[in-house]
Amino acid sequence: MSRCLELARRGLGYVNPNPLVGCVIVHNNEIISEGWHVAIGQAHAERMAILALKDRSILSECDLYLNLEPCSHFGKTPPCADLILEHQFKKVYVGLLDPNPLVAGSGIQKLQEHGIQVETNILADECLTLNRFFYKFHTEKRPFVTLKWAESKDGFLAPLPIQRFQISGVGTTEITHALRLEHAAILVGVETWNIDQPLLSNRLFEGPSPKKFVLDPNLRGNYTIDSEVVVFNRKKTESNGLIQYVQIEEFDMLQGIMRFLCDHQLNSLMVEGGSKTLQSFIDANLADEIHTYKSKTGMIGGGIEAPKHQFDKINEVDLPDDIHMKFNRIS
């Protein structure tokens, strides 16, 4: 199952809003084939692992491992449960059930009804963490929200008057770009947009960049750069070259944004600033995960304070100039 999770990660950034899935085929305690879901619309992990094998006659003597329940529906691809049945695997080991209402237990049920042994709940926590976007999207009908910021040793994001200010040091760019690769959407508030003119793209790793959004209720943004951006606002819906203005009509603007992202099948949102925007996601109880880089020596001595939260710290990594902390919402 660990190997399945490792293989599944190869689809990072390419599979949204689908899950990351890896598959391993085992014969006499030896891995004889592997596969993973490469990209949205393409074959599922099980099919890839089966197709990768030349001699499929021995599959009835094999076990199949998979971090997500095999699907049982016709989507962009035919049901994997049928494929597993066709080859009469001895036993199927499944990490976690699929929360997609089109599957939700029916894949496993189908295998069992046809006499295939199934064991579930293997490395369940790891499976859930890997596919946290997919689970959030199907169980709560909203994107998974990750916040990220860098703060000085004394807890500030920037001095006043506000200006572009580099706080974090060596090793933090890699983490930021890896997070950008993984997320379907990215958002900043209008002040951060105007002051930093951030690219918000993944430029370090092979793979896609998230779709870019700015939260700009009163249209105060300076949109001169020639890259695609969606501007959430209160005034107009209009397309102007690469800039798309989307008027949010809901009283609660963040809820409106969540609905828009959900309607557009964007299952994960990374928010990179500024302090007011980050805090508004925390206060609305919409943040799920927080990453901070806290400088070990850099002091600002006043200015824009870092957002406040009561999340659980689940990890801390010592970088050369900063401490990278990861927090989860208290469930």
Ligand code: AOF
């Ligand atoms: C699997 N193995 O590798 C994946 C599964 O539109 P489709 O046909 O690609 O189906 C997408 C749904 O299939 C997705 O929402 C999830 O329920 C399941 N994904 N299932 O057996 C896989 N990626």
Ligand code: ZN
């Ligand atoms: Zn499938």
